[in-house]
Amino acid sequence: MTVTKILLVDDEVEFVSALSERLRLRNYDAKAVYHAEDAMPTIMKDKPDVVLLDLKMPGIDGIEILKAIKKFDTTIKVIILSGQGDREIADEGIKVGAFDYVMKPVDIGEIITKIEQAKKSR
Amino acid sequence: MRKIFTRFLNTLFHPHDYFRILGRDRYKSLKIRIVLLDAMISLVPLIIVVTISYFWFQSILKEDFRNQVKWEIENTEQSIEYFVDEKVSALRFLASSYSYEQLSDQKMLNDIFTKFEHEFRGLVDLGLIDSNGIQQAYAGPYPLIGKDYSNQEWFNEVIVRNVYVSDVFMGYRRLPHFAIAVKKNCPEKRSFCILRATIDMKILKRFASTINLRENDDAFIINHDGILQTPSQFHGDVLNKFKLPVLIPERGVSVLDLKELNGGPAIFGYVPITNSPWILVAVVKSTPYLRIPKIFRNELLLISILSVFIGVTVTFLMAQTVVNRIRKADQEIEDAMAKTEQASKLASIGRLAAGVAHEINNPLAIINEKAGLMKDILEMSGDLQQNKEKFLGLISAIFDSVNRCSTITHRLLGFARRMETTHEVLDLNDIVKEVIGFLEKEIAFRNIRLELKLKEDLPKIESDKGQLQQVFLNIINNAVDAIEEGGLIEVSTRVKDKNTVLVSIRDTGSGIPKNKLKSIFEPFYSTKEKGEGTGLGLFISYGIMKKLGGIILVESELNKGTTFTVEIPIRAGDGEGGHV
Amino acid sequence: MEFEKDSDLRLVQLSLIAKIIASFTHEVKNHLAFIKESAGLVGDIMESRKSLTKQDVQQSLNVLQSVKDQIGKTSDLCNYLNRFAHRMDKPLSTFGVNETLEELLVLLHKLSSQKRIILERDFDKNLPAIHSDPAKLQFLIFCIIEEKLRRLDNNSRIIVKSAHSSESITIEVIPRGNSVETVEEGICPHEICQYLIKQLGGSISQEAEEIVVTLPVAGSPLHNVP
Numbered sequence: 071m072t073v074t075k076i077l078l079v080d081d082e083v084e085f086v087s088a089l090s091e092r093l094r095l096r097n098y099d100a101k102a103v104y105h106a107e108d109a110m111p112t113i114m115k116d117k118p119d120v121v122l123l124d125l126k127m128p129g130i131d132g133i134e135i136l137k138a139i140k141k142f143d144t145t146i147k148v149i150i151l152s153g154q155g156d157r158e159i160a161d162e163g164i165k166v167g168a169f170d171y172v173m174k175p176v177d178i179g180e181i182i183t184k185i186e187q188a189k190k191s192r
Numbered sequence: 193m194r195k196i197f198t199r200f201l202n203t204l205f206h207p208h209d210y211f212r213i214l215g216r217d218r219y220k221s222l223k224i225r226i227v228l229l230d231a232m233i234s235l236v237p238l239i240i241v242v243t244i245s246y247f248w249f250q251s252i253l254k255e256d257f258r259n260q261v262k263w264e265i266e267n268t269e270q271s272i273e274y275f276v277d278e279k280v281s282a283l284r285f286l287a288s289s290y291s292y293e294q295l296s297d298q299k300m301l302n303d304i305f306t307k308f309e310h311e312f313r314g315l316v317d318l319g320l321i322d323s324n325g326i327q328q329a330y331a332g333p334y335p336l337i338g339k340d341y342s343n344q345e346w347f348n349e350v351i352v353r354n355v356y357v358s359d360v361f362m363g364y365r366r367l368p369h370f371a372i373a374v375k376k377n378c379p380e381k382r383s384f385c386i387l388r389a390t391i392d393m394k395i396l397k398r399f400a401s402t403i404n405l406r407e408n409d410d411a412f413i414i415n416h417d418g419i420l421q422t423p424s425q426f427h428g429d430v431l432n433k434f435k436l437p438v439l440i441p442e443r444g445v446s447v448l449d450l451k452e453l454n455g456g457p458a459i460f461g462y463v464p465i466t467n468s469p470w471i472l473v474a475v476v477k478s479t480p481y482l483r484i485p486k487i488f489r490n491e492l493l494l495i496s497i498l499s500v501f502i503g504v505t506v507t508f509l510m511a512q513t514v515v516n517r518i519r520k521a522d523q524e525i526e527d528a529m530a531k532t533e534q535a536s537k538l539a540s541i542g543r544l545a546a547g548v549a550h551e552i553n554n555p556l557a558i559i560n561e562k563a564g565l566m567k568d569i570l571e572m573s574g575d576l577q578q579n580k581e582k583f584l585g586l587i588s589a590i591f592d593s594v595n596r597c598s599t600i601t602h603r604l605l606g607f608a609r610r611m612e613t614t615h616e617v618l619d620l621n622d623i624v625k626e627v628i629g630f631l632e633k634e635i636a637f638r639n640i641r642l643e644l645k646l647k648e649d650l651p652k653i654e655s656d657k658g659q660l661q662q663v664f665l666n667i668i669n670n671a672v673d674a675i676e677e678g679g680l681i682e683v684s685t686r687v688k689d690k691n692t693v694l695v696s697i698r699d700t701g702s703g704i705p706k707n708k709l710k711s712i713f714e715p716f717y718s719t720k721e722k723g724e725g726t727g728l729g730l731f732i733s734y735g736i737m738k739k740l741g742g743i744i745l746v747e748s749e750l751n752k753g754t755t756f757t758v759e760i761p762i763r764a765g766d767g768e769g770g771h772v
Numbered sequence: 773m774e775f776e777k778d779s780d781l782r783l784v785q786l787s788l789i790a791k792i793i794a795s796f797t798h799e800v801k802n803h804l805a806f807i808k809e810s811a812g813l814v815g816d817i818m819e820s821r822k823s824l825t826k827q828d829v830q831q832s833l834n835v836l837q838s839v840k841d842q843i844g845k846t847s848d849l850c851n852y853l854n855r856f857a858h859r860m861d862k863p864l865s866t867f868g869v870n871e872t873l874e875e876l877l878v879l880l881h882k883l884s885s886q887k888r889i890i891l892e893r894d895f896d897k898n899l900p901a902i903h904s905d906p907a908k909l910q911f912l913i914f915c916i917i918e919e920k921l922r923r924l925d926n927n928s929r930i931i932v933k934s935a936h937s938s939e940s941i942t943i944e945v946i947p948r949g950n951s952v953e954t955v956e957e958g959i960c961p962h963e964i965c966q967y968l969i970k971q972l973g974g975s976i977s978q979e980a981e982e983i984v985v986t987l988p989v990a991g992s993p994l995h996n997v998p
Contacts (some may be wrong), residue, residue, distance in 0.1 A: 084592075088589075095572060175844070178580065546858055552800075569838065591811060
């Protein structure tokens with residue numbers, strides 16, 4: 071069984087570093103980028119299986135990144151990390167091609183389940 | 193004089209320079225303006241009409257008087273004319289009734305003279321003159337038998353004209369007379385003779401005097417050369433030249449108005465007396481028409497005063513009503529604005545609450561992950577040694593996030609608390625400094641120099657911090673916008689009196705034109721581009737200060753700058769009570 | 773005058789919201805304090821030991837789990853605040869009454885627990901949606917509950933019950949406990965409640981201490997809609 075490659079894109083460093091460490095403890099190959107500009111180059115280089123994407127990063131329209139990822143490689147599954155009040159934007163993300171979304175603060179069990187679902191659907 | 197007039201006009205059209213700009217004074221000045229303008233508009237026509245009526249009435253009376261003078265002159269002329277005609281007829285009758293013999297008979301002539309004189313007042317003498325001009329017979333007081341009149345003008349005239357009335361002349365004994373002569377045919381002598389009667393001028397004078405004269409009036413007779421035939425009161429005695437040159441028509445009365453005759457105006461009337469060499473003249477200086485009956489004038493005055501009084505009272509009452517309605521309407525707008533303000537407060541607090549709920553997610557998520565990570569590590573390897581540092585780091589991160597959450601919710605709480613007007617004891621200088629703090633970056637960015645002159649030991653005030661800051665923020669923001677680039681903003685605080693402190697914000701910006709000064713506190717007044725600013729800032733600020741018992745004042749000069757002064761009561765005012 | 777009433781209304785509304793925010797903040801602070809303490813506890817354990825016993829590990833795990841639970845609670849609370857705040861967005865919308873009541877009760881939890889008064893729900897699961905002003909409704913129910921909170925003795929209960937008929941929805945506020953005399957002035961004067969219910973097109977009735985608010989169901993005309 072191949073190790074699932076996961077890329078986390080979120081500007082909240084503390085959060086995303088802890089989460090990616092937790093994923094690594096669970097045998098995922100998890101990596102994090104903290105700046106939106108780094109997202110695409112890293113994706114293109116590393117070709118992750120699943121991307122965990124925060125849509126509400128300052129200055130950059132998360133939806134645009136989502137579209138770019140999908141354009142780059144439609145097999146990459148994107149799971150949206152969304153805040154409590156952002157149901158609308160999460161729905162919009164789904165429309166644009168995201169696989170699913172989780173609400174912050176995240177439940178690790180829920181995220182794992184969704185990652186597995188995403189991987190299976192590839 | 194000119195200065196007073198200018199000030200009056202300014203008060204009328206720009207009263208705000210002379211009254212305090214806002215608050216109740218705004219309505220007072222509006223009221224005064226309305227009353228003044230209205231009073232002017234209603235009084236001026238009244239005065240014009242009254243004045244016109246007065247002088248019109250006067251001129252009618254004058255005209256009337258003139259006509260009266262004319263009529264009297266006419267009448268007198270007629271009388272004199274008849275008198276002359278009568279005398280001429282009488283003489284002609286005499287001439288035709290008696291023969292030359294009879295008339296040349298001295299005794300007979302005397303007799304005729306005596307009888308004639310009886311009927312004929314003023315007859316001085318009677319004489320018969322032959323065709324050579326020699327007086328053949330004479331009845332009268334003077335020794336004139338044999339006098340030669342052949343060279344005299346009247347003699348030649350009467351030969352041609354058959355009848356002759358002479359001018360007045362100085363007779364024998366230096367008494368003025370005039371003569372009437374008629375030509376008689378004397379067939380016996382195969383020639384003519386002339387019957388001549390001399391008449392005392394006094395007769396004429398009596399006629400002239402019949403014109404109804406008052407003290408300064410004068411009536412007299414002159415001849416066509418202007419020589420006085422009767423004595424005049426002011427223009428000389430008999431046989432003097434009458435100074436006024438007149439254009440004598442052939443017939444009819446002429447009445448002239450003379451502007452200046454012996455120190456005043458006069459009515460000058462004259463008429464040539466038919467069948468005589470004379471002109472009847474009347475110079476009327478009296479002006480009875482000017483004595484307009486006192487009653488009329490008093491009535492006029494009374495009515496005018498009453499009208500003025502009623503007019504002003506009604507105007508004032510109307511102005512009062514109108515201005516009260518305006519004030520009420522303004523109040524309604526202000527209330528609507530307050531309502532909008534509150535609605536927007538509600539909206540903003542709603543947004544803030546939603547924002548907080550949102551913002552808090554991130555730190556919560558962090559705590560969640562950190563704690564989760566710690567759990568994972570503990571579960572997977574209970575080994576402390578390796579991971580001690582890491583754990584402590586994670587726990588520290590949790591603390592940080594907790595603090596972050598605290599800050600966020602605290603901000604929300606502070607805002608909510610400030611939504612209601614609270615009265616807390618405040619240091620005005622601190623409040624000002626805090627507001628400056630918000631704007632420091634912008635001020636520095638625009639190269640504006642900032643000077644703070646905050647009085648030390650300023651007494652503490654009892655008021656609402658949030659609202660005061662809102663007001664200061666608004667005014668200083670306006671100052672920054674007025675300057676644009678470079679320039680100075682000076683903020684100072686000081687004590688005004690034992691009940692009030694004040695904050696002055698002065699800028700060296702573009703200034704506000706005087707005619708706009710009164711409007712800046714009105715809702716929706718803005719000098720900014722459409723879309724920038726709501727125009728409500730100063731309006732709301734003014735309302736806030738009013739509620740807090742203070743007031744905002746402004747002074748400005750175009751291109752020099754503007755100074756806003758905010759007066760704040762030291763003890764909390766109860767709404768509007770403090771400062772109207 | 774209408775706008776006078778309206779402006780009084782908003783002032784009261786503002787102070788009610790201030791109260792809700794205060795209650796919310798209080799509760800969040802408590803959660804945060806707990807989290808901090810818990811984290812501190814784990815830290816102490818870590819620092820003081822050279823190596824961890826099984827007990828230590830278990831204890832730490834428990835503490836950490838409760839931290840996560842607290843996070844969940846806090847997050848839920850914020851969610852409710854968010855929804856409550858958004859109720860004010862539109863003066864008219866179609867919404868579920870139970871949800872609005874739930875928001876209110878959750879946010880008022882801290883406030884009521886100060887007097888140890890329990891807020892209970894008895895919601896009709898099949899309540900139809902209504903088309904009305906949700907913020908005003910919450911405002912009105914808050915006014916009623918706030919009055920009850922003041923008037924009840926400690927350790928009492930307030931039951932909020934929702935029910936419906938074909939034409940209307942009823943919300944009952946049922947206090948259970950002893951009344952107390954209170955000099956404390958309520959935020960919401962009686963006239964405001966009357967004004968609100970009129971604006972909502974419904975009616976209020978009172979039986980003993982129980983208050984019943986009746987509202988027309990979606991489709992019924994609303995009076996005084998601005």
